[in-house]
Amino acid sequence: MAKAKRESANGRSASSRSDAIALLKADHREVEGWFEQFEKARSASRKRDLAEKICTALKVQTTVEEELFYPAFLEATQEEDLHHEAAIEHDGAKKLIVDIEASGPDDEYFDARVSVLSEMIKHHVHEEEMKDGMFAKARQSDMDLPALGEQMASRKAELMNRMAGRGARSERRSAGAALGTRE
């Protein structure tokens, strides 16, 4: 009886909310929204804020995919071409993210970098989500998507916390520099 109860509790936690693919799709939609807002943004501070959100989210997403989702996908499906192309697309995006983070809205190439990153991510997300793409093949495989989703959600939270801590430290440093004080 107790066992049956536990199983049904597990069944609930395996709902679409914690499913690995649902989690990744929600993350994709979030970043898409920020890219759209960036296109409409006029002020430098708004652009800086959105670019920071986009870069942080993409670093977390690519890490979670590469550490957990992609290896599980490759093991379950043996789809090397799909997997390797996706990994190489991540590499391209990461290079651009480094450049965006090292520059700012006062750099004349800043908007171009963000807009090219947006195009790259659009293409990449389409490849993941399209018919016969990575997510569709993952659904057809025997991957344990609910369990993987739980692992991914906790890794994501850990990475977000770590990055938020780093952001706060660098803000304190620049506030200190503006006041002529030392941390």
Ligand SMILES: [Fe+2]
């Ligand atoms: Fe990806």
Ligand SMILES: [Fe+2]
């Ligand atoms: Fe993705």
